Amino acid sequence: MNSEKLNQWVVDTFEKNGQIGNELDNVSSDDRESINFLLNYLVSAGFVKSEKIGTRINYVVQDLDKIKEFLGLNKKTEIISSLQDSTVINLPLSMHEKLISLKKNYSDLNIIELKDVFKKLLNSASDEVLIASPFIEIDGIAYILDELIDSASRGVSFKILTRDVLVKKSYNNTHTKKIKAVLKLYELFDQYQSNPNAFMEIRDFGEEVSDSHLNKLHYEGIHQKLMIVDKKYAYVGSGEIRSPSFLSNGESGYLTTGRQAEFWYDFFDIFWSNSKPVSKDFSFTL
Amino acid sequence: MNSEKLNQWVVDTFEKNGQIGNELDNVSSDDRESINFLLNYLVSAGFVKSEKIGTRINYVVQDLDKIKEFLGLNKKTEIISSLQDSTVINLPLSMHEKLISLKKNYSDLNIIELKDVFKKLLNSASDEVLIASPFIEIDGIAYILDELIDSASRGVSFKILTRDVLVKKSYNNTHTKKIKAVLKLYELFDQYQSNPNAFMEIRDFGEEVSDSHLNKLHYEGIHQKLMIVDKKYAYVGSGEIRSPSFLSNGESGYLTTGRQAEFWYDFFDIFWSNSKPVSKDFSFTL
Structure with missing residues (x-):
């Protein structure tokens, strides 16, 4: 389900x-x-x-x-409404009532919850969605599943940038969750995409940098959390596609448009063009 | 040093x-x-x-x-300059030359590096600095040490919010690094502060929520990364006070002012008033 x-x-x-x-x-x-x-x-x-x-x-x-x-079963219409510069937050469930007073006291700022930002962004996509999500998890994908499927069905392409998929870093549990998430994303896209020109590509930017003697020097990786749609809208913040970001963590960020979105598109591209593709059957080689 | x-x-x-x-x-x-x-x-x-x-x-x-x-030994004057709404990034060292072209192509957006934002914010503080940094590390403090000391000497107060200090979560190494960071912050403040009314308080917001039978249900914690100064300026983004955020990770965020900064001040306060104080001798009880 x-x-x-x-x-x-x-x-x-x-x-x-x-x-x-x-x-x-x-x-x-x-x-x-x-x-x-x-x-x-x-x-x-x-x-x-x-x-x-x-x-x-x-x-x-x-x-x-x-x-x-709380489950927002009647919020569907709100979520499809238009996109504008907004202040993005998540509050842990135990502070849910504070959300209402923040929204009221700062009604001039367009306060919006993280999961609604991701849903709105996906719903508005007509061409391509870029996602930078270093610690993506399948539990987080569940929150935006319908919107992912809908956009794939509409012929939208996806570039998804994560890290430490091809090379396992220290956290075992996180690595398994990330592989599950990557495989699920490819599977969903293949199942629902309608446009033969549309594509989903997942890449990995996270690597040990070595010196000329192959001594490990340091680790470089993505840590930015981004979702950029049609080069027109960009989310930037601390939260990403993981269930804690939507439910139990405090998170903060911004939804931006126009020139700012163009900047984040170019910023994303610097990492994308230096990253390694994760093929659909990569997990067999692990 | x-x-x-x-x-x-x-x-x-x-x-x-x-x-x-x-x-x-x-x-x-x-x-x-x-x-x-x-x-x-x-x-x-x-x-x-x-x-x-x-x-x-x-x-x-x-x-x-x-x-x-690269070490910016001659940049001191630039860092003290005034604060305005800015787009905040960090690029890994291997992409350093891309920073220059991004700044040139988007000169209208005030692109600024994360470590410079933290330095500027601390330099501009006259009353209080609020910091939310879930994974703060002593290596990160080293980057902004002079600015921390200067602001403490000027009589600035500090509220620093982190998580998982009082209760150790899974990552051993991270926990040790965080305790070192917390102790160092208290030590520096005691050593340099001049104003008897100024204070530094460090608190922990991160806990397991249990049901009435004391079964563990889920974890709630801060994940937002914030630095808010005098209720006038606020940094919001993916990077925090850790050396990878300043050197080897990609990071993105915003420096905001005015009404936005007031909002983040109130957002911070919701977590602060629900958090637990970390006393200066807490480590003896671990």
Whole structure:
């Protein structure tokens, strides 16, 4: 299930049964993991209570309206609206009510949440999407899955720049998550793309620089987080395509347009033209 | 030695001896590490050649003018100049020449390097500096040491927000580096501050959220990178106070003023008022 379907499943099940417990036995283990993640968030927000029954946990709904509001099931129309220079943030779920007061006190600044920026950007794309995401994860892709699929179906091309895919750095778990994300992106694009001239290419910029004796000197890599659409709009900030960036971390950045977007396009290209392609079957060589 | 003195030592030694080898025996092991780091960069940039003599490495100068230019030993006056809305980047050293063409092609956008933004911000502070830096490191502090000391001597207060200091997360090495950084900041402030009403406070926002049965649910933490000065100027972006952000990573962000800076001040405060103080002797309790 994609993230929208998962959210709907949680709301529907709470509406029908008032709780989620044994109901999880009927979903796939991947979906179960995502649903548990979401349920635990709802518990910490106080919208759901967890009860231990033997070794199992039962999730009992406390405030279904707040859950619907939080999951933004009615926000679709807002998300398709036009793009302008905006201030981009994410607040951890436990601070969700602060978001409302920030938006009210700074209504002149176009405060917008990170996940909505990515959705808006993808929805507005007609030609190409450039993404720089050093620590991309499949859990993050789930949040923008529909928008990725829609843009691939419309014939949009993708250049995705990450790091440490071809050469594994220290963090094992992160590396596995990144490979899953890369493979999923290629798979989705192949499945949904309609335009034979459109393409998805994923590249790796992250490498040890050595001296003439092949001694390792230092590591160079991308750390910038960018999403640039049609050379017209650019997101720049601390958050990227990972679920913590959308849910549990504080993040800050900007959505920019015009000349600024052109600059970030050229900045991206410097790294892109110095990076190594990640082929679709790269994982067999690891 | 602070970073400026280290740079000067390297230039002076190259000027005198044309190389750096045995000369390193007379510097402290901390300084030696920083100097080696710098020398290796200069090798990869082609300004210095490394030769192996037995088990030792000798660094032979190739282009002293380029080294002086890169180390920016004559840039002091530029750094003190005034602050305005700017586009902030860092490029890895191997792409240094691209910086010049980007600045030329986008001279209308005030392109500025990350380390210069931090220096300018600290130099302009008269009242208080707020810093959000989730992965702060002592190597990064070295780059802005003089400016930190100067602002502390002028009576500026500091609120520094980081994460995972009080509770160690998975990355051992990172944790040690962060503790060193926190202790060094407190030590520097105590040593140089002149105003009895000024203060430095370091806090930690990063915690596991648990349910009513004390089951761990998820992790919430800061991930935003911010430096806000006198509620008038704010840096927002992907880079923070770590040497990779200043030297070997690609980074992007913005320096903003006015209403935007006020917003980021309030955004910072939401996290600050929910964070835990890190006392000066916290490391004894670890």
